[in-house]
Amino acid sequence: MRIPPSLLFGLGRFLLFILLEAACIYMVSNNGIIQRYRLIGKLREVQGFFWEKYAAINEYSSLKNANEGLAAQNALLMHQLQQFKENTTPADTTDAPFAFITAKVIRNTVGTAHNYLIIDKGYNHGIKEDMGVITPTGTIGIIRGVSANYSYVLSFLNTSQQVSAKIGNDGAFGPLSWNPQRQGMATLTEIPQHLQINLNDTIYTSGYSSFFPPDIPLGVVEGFRTVNGVHLNIDVRLLEEFRSLKHVMVVENKNREEIDMLVNGTR
Amino acid sequence: MNRTVKYITLGTIIIICQALLSEYVNIWALLYIAVFPQFIILLPTSMNRSLYLITAFALGLCIDLFSDGILGLNAAALVAMAYSRPLILKFTLPKGNFDSNENSPLTLRTIEITSLTLITALLLTVFFAVYILIDSAASFTFGYTVLKLVVCIIANTLVSILLNLTLLDKILR
Incomplete structure (x- = not known):
């Protein structure tokens, strides 16, 4: 049986669509904000x-x-x-777990x-x-x-x-x-x-x-x-x-x- | 000017406009003004559909890179919009007066304002539905999603028609 060319083109476009969407979702799920900043x-x-x-x-x-x-x-x-x-007593202030950098x-x-x-x-x-x-x-x-x-x-x-x-x-x-x-x-x-x-x-x-x-x-x-x-x-x-x-x-x-x-x- | 050069110029202008909009016009968290879908909306119906999808993907990625967003988010929404465009045009594009003009862009010079508004609103619905669903996937709330969708579709349809009336037709003439 011969598959009509229009059906083949349609299937090709659908696959391309899925491929492009998958690439986008992959980027989004990999925290795209940080990727963009690095790029x-x-x-x-x-x-x-x-x-x-x-x-x-x-x-x-x-x-x-x-x-x-x-x-x-x-x-x-x-x-x-x-x-x-x-x-508190002064002894409590040593080895404070947090340090701060102003910006x-x-x-x-x-x-x-x-x-x-x-x-x-x-x-x-x-x-x-x-x-x-x-x-x-x-x-x-x-x-x-x-x-x-x-x-x-x-x-x-x-x-x-x-x-x-x-x-x-x-x-x-x-x-x-x-x-x-x-x-x-x-x-x-x-x-x-x-x-x-x-x-x-x-x-x-x-x-x-x-x-x-x-x-x-x-x-x-x-x-x-x-x-x-x-x-x-x-x-x-x-x-x-x-x-x-x-x-x-x-x-x-x-x-x-x-x-x-x-x-x-x-x- | 060569038609391809005109489209590339328009694409570049739209990327710069969107980057400036994202940088300086942040009115409300529920309102996202996106002018770049207009570029995909107005491309001629005769354009190769696979090339059309790739153009949408590339434009979306450029917008993601140069505006404040998540890499891949605008691209995903724009590709979905581009894929649904032939189907939406099939049911909404008036028969007869446009068939002979397939190489022309979809602007107010080639199509009536009511048809263009309907097409724009439907395509933007697809764009924002995908955009908002992916964006709020981690923290989905029905009320927020629907409100944002409605606000974005109404505001952006108005902006698109306004752009068509003032700029796009003149650039592509």
Whole structure:
């Protein structure tokens, strides 16, 4: 039996379609954001230079707001330091598991579903991939690409990003993820229904990940609802204003390798 | 100007426009303005369909590389749109007045505004359905997906028609 040429061409096109789609899905599933950064890393280094200049001009024009932000951060840190002094002995401060590297934000996107930041520190300054990025009032993201003088941070404002968070200083914990439908909001999920939740309760990092230290305030409870009759989903208003982000701290977990070795060794 | 050169010029302009849009026009997380599907929509119906798929793949990858997104995401959506285009055109393209003009691009000069709007909306539905489903595969929520789909289709159909009215027809004339 002779197969009509039109059917053969149609089958060929279908196979080509499947092949191209498979190639795309492969790239997406291999975390395409990082691949893209690596592919155009040199271009990003050049762009970084110009973004840095632009950020410097922008920073000058918004000095008043930056000062107010820094003053608020300062007050919060003073308060935390005071609490620390009252509750601990000097011996507790040695061998702190986390070290911090300050960096300036030179590029920051907030209006898309895949937001990112570029900071002005790279591997020349001790930055490595998979380090957490924070401010005193929130987790900002995770380092996903590093060049000599700049780093690419996958922002918390990404639909695929989650942070382990807890209610109050000792409360229940669950994953906190960004809510792209409501500006400045996130959702804390998997909280047992029987727990007493109050509006304006503070949400903190749980410390159950090697990216972020515990007890960084993230936001306050703005509302909650029961899901499937089992769990609570909590609406959290984020404390950090991502739009006016100027300075961040990169977190170096000194025990990271040891933790990773343990985790990988038990798999 | 040679027709191929015109299309290459238009493709380059569209890639630059999309890169600038992604860089500087980020209004809302639910709204993704994509001007590059318009290039695939307007290609002549007489073009080799396999070449058409490869063009969509290459254009999608270029957009993924130079705008802020995930490598492969725009390419996957654009290839799906390109594959469905002949089928959509078969049922929506008015018979008679276009058959003799297969080498012409699909612009307002060659097709009525109602037909072009319908074709654009249907093709963008395919594009954004694939784009949003792959994009939110890890964190799928029905409400968010449907809302984003509706917002993107309406906004981008309007942008496409506006582009057709103002720019594309003039460049390809």
